[in-house]
Amino acid sequence: MPPWLDAGRLRSAELDLRGAQALHRAATRPLLLHALALCSRLADGPLWVALILLLPWLDPARGGRHALLMLALGAVDLGLYYTLKRSTRRQRPFERCDSIRACLKVPDAFSFPSGHTLHAFAFALPLSAFYPALAPLLWSFAALVGLARVALGLHFPSDVLVGALLGSATAGLMLFWSA
Numbered sequence: 001m002p003p004w005l006d007a008g009r010l011r012s013a014e015l016d017l018r019g020a021q022a023l024h025r026a027a028t029r030p031l032l033l034h035a036l037a038l039c040s041r042l043a044d045g046p047l048w049v050a051l052i053l054l055l056p057w058l059d060p061a062r063g064g065r066h067a068l069l070m071l072a073l074g075a076v077d078l079g080l081y082y083t084l085k086r087s088t089r090r091q092r093p094f095e096r097c098d099s100i101r102a103c104l105k106v107p108d109a110f111s112f113p114s115g116h117t118l119h120a121f122a123f124a125l126p127l128s129a130f131y132p133a134l135a136p137l138l139w140s141f142a143a144l145v146g147l148a149r150v151a152l153g154l155h156f157p158s159d160v161l162v163g164a165l166l167g168s169a170t171a172g173l174m175l176f177w178s179a
Contacts, residue, residue, distance in 0.1 A: 024100045120164075
């Protein structure tokens with residue numbers, strides 16, 4: 001690797017670690033930690049499955065179609081998520097830095113990308129398109145999930161950023177193809 005490229009990569013990794021440390025330090029108050037942990041737990045897989053199952057009953061006219069699209073999106077995102085996790089094998093921040101601790105149990109061994117953030121953004125985009133009145137709540141929740149994952153010591157900021165971009169991209173493609 002050319003020295004200039006390697007130096008840029010090392011600077012990016014250092015900035016990523018500093019961002020993770022700063023957000024982790026900022027979230028040391030017990031009440032804030034509990035709120036972030038709750039937000040992170042809400043973004044676990046069962047929430048998305050329950051939402052998919054409820055859509056046909058919440059919106060009898062269009063919910064069935066929306067649920068099928070969301071199910072397909074979830075399957076694509078899950079495949080992408082596992083492929084990237086297994087191929088990159090990036091350590092989590094609490095494993096690389098003594099000043100960061102894991103505030104929740106991790107669902108898998110690797111950090112990149114943030115699956116919680118990927119799914120939160122992937123579901124926020126189509127649900128916002130289907131039900132625009134929910135958009136502020138959905139996007140706020142998705143952003144809070146990403147923030148929580150870093151503050152809780154489970155991800156680097158770049159894990160969350162890439163998760164948000166991938167989730168948004170796959171959801172955008174799904175909406176484009178289904179139109």
